[in-house]
Amino acid sequence: MTMLEKPAFPPGADAEQYARSLDEEDHLRSFRDKFIIPSKENIKTKKLEKPDISDEPSIYFCGNSLGLQPRATAKYVQAQLDAWSTVGVHGHFRDLEGSPLTQWQLLAEHTAKLSAPIVGAQETEVAVMGSLTTNLHLLMASFYLPTASKHKILLDWKAFPSDHYAIESQIRGHGFDPKEAMILIGPDEGEYEISTEKILSIIDEHATTTALFLMPGLQYYTGQRFDMQKITAYAQSKGLLVGWDLAHAAGNVPLDLHDWNVDFAAWCTYKYMNAGPGAIAGLYIHERHGTVDYSEGSDKPIFRHRLTGWYGGDKVGRFNMDNKFKPSPGASGYQVSNPSALDLSALCASLSVFNETSMLEIEKKTIRLTGYLEHLLLSGTEAATRAFRIITPSDPGSRGTQLSILLKPGRLDTLSEMLDEAGIVADKRKPDVIRIAPVPLYNTYTEVWKFVQIFKAALAKCENEIGNMSNGVAKITVK
Template identity: 70%
Template sequence: MGSISTAEQQQMKKPSFPAEANTLEFAKSLDAKDHLRSFREKFFIPSKTNIKSKTLSKPDNNDPSIYFCGNSLGLQPKAVAEYLQVHLNTWATINVHGHFRKLEGSPMIQWQLLAEHAAEQAAPIVGALPSEVGIMGSLTTNLHLLMGSFYTPTASKNKIIMEWKSFPSDHFAIESQIRAHGYDPKESMVMVGPDEGSYELSTEKILSFIDEHASTAALLLLPGIQYYTGQYFDMKTITKYAQDRGLIVGWDLAHAAGNVPVQLHDWNVDFAVWCTYKYMNAGPGSIGGFFVHQRHGKVDYVDDKPIFRPRLSGWYGGDQTGRMAMDNSFRPSPGASGYQVSNPSAVDLASLCAALSVLNQTSMADIRKKSVKLTAYLEYLLLFSSSDNFKIITPSDPDARGTQLSVLLKPGRMDTLMDMLENEGITIDKRKPNVIRVAPVPLYNTYEDVWRFVQIFNQAMAKF
């Protein structure tokens, strides 16, 4: 038997659909068999009236909108209101004692331990040991703090290998870190991109780029999922390849955490950062998360003096047993918590713990199972029309993407499409001039949502 091509292998992994798949009845039949269908009730689904409102309103359950923008901001879990009220009640009743006293009947522990509790809940989502996860700040702040430890350039090795189209916050952070060390970003920021005419950045291209710059690079910093195209990189292969050539490896998981399964510990990743307002659903601007592999979090003592990896230190990175001693002798907590710098917001932690309480009622394996099929169904229906008005630029291979499909429209189509979608109460994300990002989230989106979206999409494309 002849060898199977890469395209054929991808097709074998991808769910297939029958001829009648492009019907509302078929979409509803998929929803009836959905193993995650009960989770939709755990979220507030904005109604069409809600989503169009220009005045403050209360959520209602009438005529739900279609929300495909979880890659920018996830929907609100109903548990958040409960957790925030518990926090407010704690503050109102026992005040400062809330730092140290666990209250019976509360779903949360004392504020002093709340960040570590949130880290324990987040660890399975990113494939980490609980001690390897920290919760603080925001994605860009955490990126700066960790680069303060992991980007240690020299005159001969000061380059940072990054992607050609990084999210602006990452670009600015990297650029400023290089300048702060006295180097020229024009020389030290080296960007790998896809071949001309392509949107997919192959693993082979990345590995060859590592080979080209390994002798002069100090750090490889890439996104787990590329925000613009939705491509999911082969993190395991890339990490090992770069580390074998002497590079520190960091990952920005803003669009990957809670979206696709990752195994940060097993893949030996040095560090990673992520936000919690996208697929973790903790709210706009919610507190960030980070990962530091256990080998970088070790704390040894020689003559009672701690020996540890240098980092930008702060009070909340100190060992909890001596944190209140106030002796100004930094003895870092072992693990990622030793990289924390300040007292985290209990309001943010309450919101995150609420969201994680929902997310951890399932698993990334179960989320991924639906994600692969839901995204494949979206792709199938979009391509069913055979329109030449658009092109899907997200990889077709299920292993190389999450729940997002990025669609490149021909010039002049964007405004008409967005107006029609808004009129129907459908929310998606656009990246001017001509790309839309469609992200059906497994926890709260349905196959019927996908089918109804594509009907409006096709009607808009038919106008040209």
């Protein structure tokens, strides 16, 4: 993993004026206008409203759960609806003048092309289809081919439940016991960061009995970013196939899946890629796994096993309906069914925004924006006296935009109430973790500054409440 320089902040950086000066210098500042920022009143409403019922914007730090809506989304989705309502079935094969979208039969291929730079892949190595968990199942059907002697899967100790369930069910489906075959890789006792060395040592320990390594590129709970390049190369040298769940990495940090020689990967697009709730997902297959060999005849293609469907068939013969499956080369050969044009339209809208910059430019702001958040949180206090601990690695190369903050017990509810009242949206993970994700494309340094003021005020309120309770107990004890 490339070492990234941690930003330094001068005396006076704790002032709001300094935060505003950073916003004025921000090279991505124009991108905020490309998104709809909910107002404070919108965030609190319980009625369906237009996104402008008040002028004061909320502070939205929840892009790690659901990204904000690009302004382009309405235009792209409406274009799809207009095509459907005017030309009907012809929309599958007809490009319409004035539309930002291509014909439906080519739309998945188009979004794959736009997605490829975000994950560092060749265009033919990406397919846009299904959902993250469905794609993980489809990929494991192709890459998890266990034997009696090699059937374990190495996974994250805090794998997102969906990943955990998918892996567990795949193991059971092959007749093995998940209690024996699922090897969870976790940190040392009392810690949250998992060192690369620890991961490599677990690979060494189980290499001869393991069929698959499947980890998150960026851990959803702690925000740790793993050294995918080094881990991939090492696991493969030990005979393991390597897959990555990039739900929290795609659109967040630069990736180079092809150059890292990753076997496969999957991601959702509703977090940092802003395609909408439950949006269509993506997957990556290295080119060596997507080849189709016709050396034994045009009717006897040789290709990597996968669960097949008609939409993975070669486009030339897709509508022949002869039930002779000839997979498209590359990742598109893993497609199983006709993708939703509505979903693809929303993703195209977001990708049009990404297409105006690059992941390296986004990372530049991520490092400074998240670094500023960390600086403000830690400023003015000593570690021993803090009522919280940042469990995300401090090294910019080992994280993305998210900081996970572990609170001392009994403080989450008070903090949540004060954040809600201030119109600040953040993700809470009970009992004591809050995940803050300032997204470079639409969040500002001033928003980070405002959040920290509320955060510290909430902790001060908690200390007063706890102090009053202690005094009350003491008086009762004396009496």
